[in-house]
Amino acid sequence: MRRGFAVTLIEEGTSPAPLQPSDERWEGNDLQAVFTRGRGIGGSANFWHGGLITLDRSDVEGSASFGTGTKWPMAYADLSRHYEAATALMSGGELDLRQLEDTPSSVEGLALAPDLFRFKPLFFPATPYSPASAIERAIGHGLTLRSGWRARRVRVGANGVATDVVIAHAGTGAEDVVQADAVILAAGGIGSPKLLLQSDLGPAADLRLPIGQRLIDHPTGFVFKARLRRRMDLRALFGVRPSPGLRYRRRYGATLAPSRLAEADGRNHVLYLRPAFSLRSPAGYAALKQRLVAYKGTGLKAADLVRLVAHADMLAEAANFKFGLVTNVRYVAGFVFAEQLDPEANAIEPDGRGGFRVRWSISKPDADSLRRFLGCFTEAHAQLFDRVVTFDGLLGSGAHHSGGCRMGHSHADGVVDGGLRVFGTTNLYVADGSVLGTSGYANTGLTIAALALRCVEAIAGAGSVSDVRAPSPAPVPSFPLATARPVASMTAGGQPEQTR
Ligand SMILES: Cc1cc2nc3c(=O)[nH]c(=O)nc-3n(C[C@H](O)[C@H](O)[C@H](O)COP(=O)(O)OP(=O)(O)OC[C@H]3O[C@@H](n4cnc5c(N)ncnc54)[C@H](O)[C@@H]3O)c2cc1C
Structure with a gap:
């Protein structure tokens, strides 16, 4: 030094x-x-x-x-x-800022209601x-x-x-x-x-x-699953290398166009479409997923292995998402990161006994805003979906x-x-x-x-x-x-x- x-x-x-x-x-x-x-x-x-x-x-x-x-x-x-x-x-050194700030209106021919939504890339360096x-x-x-x-x-x-x-x-x-x-x-x-x-x-x-x-x-989680009217190749949307010469992976989320933020009271949520194999609810899988991520520090228990078998389809979806194995699918899952704005009730405070009380929840305006955002998305893409199943109560901390x-x-x-x-x-x-x-x-x-x-x-x-x-x-x-x-x-x- x-x-x-x-x-x-x-x-x-x-x-x-x-x-x-x-x-x-x-x-x-x-x-x-x-x-x-x-x-x-x-x-x-x-x-x-x-x-x-x-x-x-x-x-x-x-x-x-x-x-x-x-x-x-x-x-x-x-x-x-x-x-x-x-x-x-x-x-x-693999990426530079210009790549990160690039927000195309369509991704390889897939235009998601470009007047209402835009694509925002998330980059994963090799x-x-x-x-x-x-x-x-x-x-x-x-x-x-x-x-x-x-x-x-x-x-x-x-x-x-x-x-x-x-x-x-x-x-x-x-x-x-x-x-x-x-x-x-x-x-x-x-x-x-x-x-x-x-x-x-x-x-x-x-x-x-x-x-x-x-x-x-960022309250985070799977909020809906949908069946596509026809099989679609969603490869360009998620986790694959943009071209064989490049080492990083890129995944696109849909956010509201800045001029349309009023549709969600100014909150800027983002939605990732991920290939799915069924309309089955991911409920129950969320906790398992957290354990799998923490595995590095804690090891897996026998009960986890049992749950792994019970949620094999979700695991297959997750593995597929990570490695981009099957991209031509009939089903998609919608994964959201929601924005919270100034929630006055959320706080961390001393509890008077040497510890801390943490209050964190999603406020009604935040929840209403997210609902409107998802409504916008599913309505604007009704031509893509023939069935949509929404899931309540699956949002967790975005960490x-x-x-x-x-x-x-x-x-x-x-x-x-x-x-x-x-x-x-x-x-x-x-x-x-x-x-x-x-x-x-x-x-x-x-x-x-x-x-x-x-x-x-x-x-x-x-x-x-x-x-x-x-x-x-x-x-x-x-x-x-x-x-x-x-x-x-x-x-x-x-x-x-x-x-x-
Ligand atoms: C599973 C998972 C996936 C994620 N994926 C992404 C992603 O893809 N992209 C992204 O941008 N973000 C991601 N994040 C979020 C990202 O990791 C965090 O936003 C970021 O690490 C926060 O950094 P920080 O410095 O605020 O705190 P932390 O990374 O939480 O670091 C705080 C550190 O301080 C230490 N510490 C706390 N209190 C004390 C104390 N009193 N004395 C000494 N040490 C103390 C803790 O042990 C810890 O090491 C993910 C998070 C998780 C959990």
């Missing part, structure tokens, strides 16, 4: 495993999924599908009709600039980004790793300067203190609000920041926990500013999913990485993060946190400073 920052990375997990903290009680929701978070270096990205997608300009800048409370304290260009570096990092290997390469080059240690609280002095982080060993409970010149929280959409709520925030405490308030996610430390224009509407610094402090930052006050229709991983780069830039000074675009000539990575001023910084897992 060049001269620059010394970084201590604090991560409570010692290896990839599902994260199901015992100090959280989820209540009042019918949407909770079995497993939505991971721990170990890389956090949830140890389990993710690696799909890369950008938010739209309207998600960041708001729109004239629906913008209240949703505008970020930055222009889209400020994000886009970092999207470029994040895209290069997370695809190993070599999924691995935060763990990036971190491994950085150890000994300015990075110190303390895995198996849990950050308990940050201490901010009377002058608003964060001085240190109190950590506790996950096994023994022994405490230690890490001193730092700058502290970056990256404990995730639920973890960072919890950490801030437990911290001594000094003068920032008087600002009554909305920490943990207005949680959002995109956001909003709890949202960016704002002032402490009245946000926890962090546009540079991701906690209001009322000089050197305490949050760089993870919790800072997103809107998350559009899209998977948030790439956006989180772009914002982390923005945070690094804010700390290190303009221009330094552009270094990460160039591959390092030597095995020693060029670490983005490289400026003249030595700073000991601390993060809590997540997707920290990427190296390559």
Whole structure:
């Protein structure tokens, strides 16, 4: 590493495993999924599908009709600039931002009501980004790793300067203190609000920041199955390589055209059509799916194997979706990511007994909006379907926990500013999913990485993060946190400073 920052990375997990903290009680929701978070270096990205997608300009800048409370304290260009570096990092250089922002009105001859809907591609690089290997390469080059240690609280002095982080060993409970010149929280959409709520925030405490308030996610799930009037080859829509020469896969979702967002009260949902083998409901399969994803960390139990047999048809659909084996089909399943806007009832709060109460549910306006969106889709494509079966109650968490430390224009509407610094402090930052006050229709991983780069830039000074675009000539990575001023910084897992 060049001269620059010394970084201590604090991560409570010692290896990839599902994260199901015992100090959280989820209540009042019918949407909770079995497993939505991971721990170990890389956090949830140890389990993710690696799909890369950008938010739209309207998600960041708001729109004239629906913008209240949703505008970020930055222009889209400020994000886009970092999207470029994040895209290069997370695809190993395979993709560039122009490909991600391409939204054709039809996909190889399949025009889905182009005046009402548009296609938005989700990209899967051939070599999924691995935060763990990036971190491994950085150890000994300015990075110190303390895995198996849990950050308990940050201490901010009377002058608003964060001085240190109190950590506790996950096994023994022994405490230690890490001193730092700058502290970056990256404990995730639920973890960072919890950490801030437990911290001594000094003068920032008087600002009554909305920490943990207005949680959002992408309620996700299969919402309908349909029989096509005739067999169709849907190959171009999902998970296949665009051409033999390219290594990445691309999958298209249908979202409302920006001019038609009013049809869903400004909420920008996305629908993926996936080949299916029957009209059978995926109910019961959802929990199994979560177990299968978490398998890496937990292993499968005998009961899971029994359920695997019972849901063999769904598994075949899932495998088919992943590997694109059968594309010419008579049935399709509709998989949705729904957008939530400012749900005031959703929050994470101390329960008064040393733990936390998490309320997360889909509000009536969100549910009505999703229903209208799906109605639009099925009506607009009545010529394609001869039978549609809708499923209620199958939405779960999209694992995109956001909003709890949202960016704002002032402490009245946000926890962090546009540079991701906690209001009322000089050197305490949050760089993870919790800072997103809107998350559009899209998977948030790439956006989180772009914002982390923005945070690094804010700390290190303009221009330094552009270094990460160039591959390092030597095995020693060029670490983005490289400026003249030595700073000991601390993060809590997540997707920290990427190296390559
Ligand atoms: C199955 C699955 C599939 C997904 N697929 C995609 C996809 O295809 N594309 C996409 O963009 N997104 C996807 N996601 C979502 C994506 O993984 C998350 O949005 C992203 O990883 C969130 O990053 P984060 O930094 O906010 O938090 P996390 O990745 O959750 O990281 C938080 C880390 O902080 C650690 N931590 C928490 N509290 C403490 C503490 N007090 N002290 C120390 N450490 C702590 C945790 O152990 C964890 O490692 C998927 C998620 C899942 C679960």
